[in-house]
Amino acid sequence: MDWDKLRIFHAVADAGSLTHAGDVLHLSQSAVSRQVRGLEESLGTTLFHRHARGLILTEQGEMLFEATKAMARKLDTTAARIKDSEEHVFGELKVTTTTGFGTLWLVPRLAKLYARYPDLKIDLLLEERVLDLPMREADIAIRMKEPSQADLIRRRLLNIRIRLFASKEYLDRVGTPRTMADLSPHRLICQNPATPQVSAGAVLAQTLLAQNMASTLLINSYFGVLQGVLNHVGIGILPDYLVTDFPHLVRVLPDIESAEVPVFLAFPEELRSSRRVAAFRDFVLEEIQSLRRNLGE
Known part of the structure; x- marks a missing residue:
């Protein structure tokens, strides 16, 4: 033919x-x-x-x-x-992860990756939909659950939890709740439970929204929730990996948190020898080790 x-x-x-x-x-x-x-x-x-x-x-x-x-x-x-050269990492790498993890954790760290590999070209796809790696919709993925697709190399990076955070200024103004009952005069900032997200986060949001708080702000991304918390709008439901970059956030009601959410890195078996994939994987593992130390794992 x-x-x-x-x-x-x-x-x-x-x-x-x-x-x-x-x-x-x-x-x-x-x-x-x-x-x-x-x-x-x-x-x-x-x-x-x-x-x-x-x-x-x-x-x-x-x-x-x-x-x-x-x-x-x-x-x-x-x-x-x-x-892929033995000594030089360059070319295009298509990476996918969730909108929250991508905007709040991954993107702020990419300057260090580019400093190490200035000729790398990353196409970052931020969405909750799980892309088909064997069909090459992406080269490498960071997901909030273990991938079920066949022929993937996968590695658990860490476990995260969704928790309650607020700014000191907000708590000084409205007060710090000590029990769930104390939440009623506060404003809750969270993703709408119907928004595509990890189920553990949706369950926690549903539980807290049932407390009949005085006011709520529903946003369809963790980035928006974070902006609300940083600008003293209320108490936000946010993933704990933010503590590294925003150490001044105050955790509210430490006994209230989601179930554990596993974070996995995965890529197709056929890309095992790719220098670009290996470079990105090793960089993420280094950064995750720092994050795990901050989370006390």
Whole structure:
């Protein structure tokens, strides 16, 4: 089978248009069309339904597109391994983690990683959705639960808990609660329990919201909750890994906290020898060791 024709077919299937594929490949629309027709003739089948709005893959076209996607992923992985030098870490690394951990803990530390590897290019995907690492939606993930996908190398980094924090200024103004009953005159700042988040955090928020506090502020990210606490708006529900960067926060009701939340780092088995993955993994492990000392683990 002609590899060049397969490459052009893949670009057309991905773009859904001869014109857009031609732009990507720097070929004319007619040249792209001829190559696709030639592939269809060699296979003895139709790969696309053609209509005014673009191209739609036939059943046979879908089968071939799945094969070319797998080939493209394998080629990307191979190219990454080839580019990884024994002495120099460079190139692109796609990292995924939760919005809270990414914005509040990881991003503030990346300057140290870039100082060590200035040619590294990180594409950071912050979302609660678990991306498919074997399908190369990301190269490496930090998640708040053990990954269930097969063919992954995984390592537990630490356990965290969600707790109550406030600023000293807020507590001086409103008072420090000593029991759950003392929370009623306070304002609670937390993620809405319906917001995608670790279940332990949602359970704690639901428990505290049931206390009929005088006022609440619901925000769909821990970053927003933290800003509310730092600006003396109320008592916030926040992950304990913040104590390293915000040591002046005051913990409220020390007996009230979520269940343990495990934090895992994972990446595909096929990237075991990647220098970029190893560099990022080792950097995170170093920073986690410092965090664990601060948390008293």
